[in-house]
Amino acid sequence: MASAPQVQGLPLFYKELVPISLEDHANLRARRTDKAAWLAGQHAVPLTVEEFPMAQRHYPIVFSVGENPVPLGLMGMSEGINVFVDEEGHVGDDVYIPAYARRYPFLLAKLSPQAEELSLCFDPTSDLVGNFDEGSLLFENGEPTEHIRNTLNFCEQFEIAGNKTATFVTELEKHDLLMDGELTFNRDDLEKPVVYRGFKIINQEKLRDLRGDVLRTWNKNGMLALVFAHLLSLELVRDVFAKQMAQGKLQQPETSAEASDETAA
Numbered sequence: 001m002a003s004a005p006q007v008q009g010l011p012l013f014y015k016e017l018v019p020i021s022l023e024d025h026a027n028l029r030a031r032r033t034d035k036a037a038w039l040a041g042q043h044a045v046p047l048t049v050e051e052f053p054m055a056q057r058h059y060p061i062v063f064s065v066g067e068n069p070v071p072l073g074l075m076g077m078s079e080g081i082n083v084f085v086d087e088e089g090h091v092g093d094d095v096y097i098p099a100y101a102r103r104y105p106f107l108l109a110k111l112s113p114q115a116e117e118l119s120l121c122f123d124p125t126s127d128l129v130g131n132f133d134e135g136s137l138l139f140e141n142g143e144p145t146e147h148i149r150n151t152l153n154f155c156e157q158f159e160i161a162g163n164k165t166a167t168f169v170t171e172l173e174k175h176d177l178l179m180d181g182e183l184t185f186n187r188d189d190l191e192k193p194v195v196y197r198g199f200k201i202i203n204q205e206k207l208r209d210l211r212g213d214v215l216r217t218w219n220k221n222g223m224l225a226l227v228f229a230h231l232l233s234l235e236l237v238r239d240v241f242a243k244q245m246a247q248g249k250l251q252q253p254e255t256s257a258e259a260s261d262e263t264a265a
Contacts (some may be wrong), residue, residue: 009079011107011115012042012045012046012100013039013101013104013105013136014040014104014107014122014123015123015125016123016124016125017107017109017120017122017170018025018121018122018124019109019120019121020062020104020119020120020121020122020138020140020148022062022251023143024138025138025139026138026139026142026246027131027137028129028130028137028139029129029130029131029132029134029135029136029137029138029150030128030129030135030136030138030139030148031128031132031134031135031136032060032130032135032148033128034090035089035090035091036085036091036097036101037088037089037100038087038090038104038126038188039075039082039089039097039101040082040083040085040086040089041080041081041082041087042074042076042082042087043074043075043077043078043079043080043082044062044064044073044074044075044076044199045072045098045100045101045168046070046072046073046098046100046163047061047070047071047072047073047098047159048057048071048099048158048162048164048165049071049165049166049168049226050161050164051073051098051099052229052230052233053225053229054073054096054154055073055098055233056098056229056230056232056233056236057096058073058084058095058236059073059074059075059084059230059233059236059240060073060074060138060199060233060234060235060237061074061087061230061233061234062074062181062199062201062230063075063169063199063200063201064199064200064232065176065180065198065199065200068166069149069164069200069248070099070169071169071230072199073096073098074199074240075240076240076244076249077183077196077237077240077244078244078249078250081244081249083243083244083247083249084241084243087140094096094117095169099154099221100158101160102154103151103154103155103158104126105122105126105128105129105132105253106120106121106122106151106155107120107121107155107168108120108121108152108155108156108158108159109121114167117179118159118236120148120151120152120155123265127165136148137141145158157179158206160243161168167193168223168226171218171223171229175206175210175214176203176206177203177206178196178201178202178203179200179201179202179203180199180200181199181200181201182195182197182198183195183196183197183198183220183237183243183247184205184238185238191243192213194241194250201234202227202231203232204231207227212213231264244256
């Protein structure tokens with residue numbers, strides 16, 4: 001999940017990326033918002049393993065399909081639908097927002113494919129950074145402000161958590177524990193069953209067959225707790241489905257929960 005976007009393939013939420021510099025952005029300010037408009041319509045948002053304990057209380061945790069799977073918070077059952085965030089970006093009470101979304105419009109990124117260092121960038125199309133009268137300056141007296149230093153620290157911690165997450169997923173794949181998921185909902189008030197595919201979950205049968213020494217290691221390093229957080233979170237699938245149905249947003253595509261490569265960037 002470490003972020004290294006190129007112009008042709010920016011990660012989820014970002015329309016453009018510009019590196020922050022004193023020369024170009026000395027007078028810019030970052031302002032707060034009580035809405036997350038960039039989350040509206042996003043049904044699956046990347047998570048880090050450090051977020052599993054909190055996220056699993058609110059929505060299911062699944063894994064993206066394709067190469068290099070990443071954990072996802074399933075905030076809606078269908079593409080383009082987030083049952084926790086309305087069209088204007090208002091977030092439901094006490095809903096956990098993934099760090100991937102909270103860092104927006106900032107991001108650590110490589111400025112070129114050959115670059116070794118990550119640079120702090122922002123999305124200039126966002127209305128959260130600009131020449132405002134209100135908000136926190138990015139620079140003051142020629143130096144980064146506390147606000148931008150804290151932002152940089154948050155993004156750095158996110159990258160560290162992303163590396164831990166990649167290690168966790170690699171270990172799951174090493175033991176062939178990820179399998180294609182499928183969810184079927186059949187209710188009396190539905191004309192026909194609704195089937196969701198396009199995501200991965202941990203295979204519980206293979207988990208039960210793991211060698212004892214592997215399970216003991218996972219128990220010591222905390223990985224087993226993450227596995228169970230994922231499995232327990234799947235109980236919330238019906239809650240998300242019920243929310244979507246109550247909001248009148250039920251759809252019946254074959255691959256409603258699928259995460260694209262862009263989502264997993």
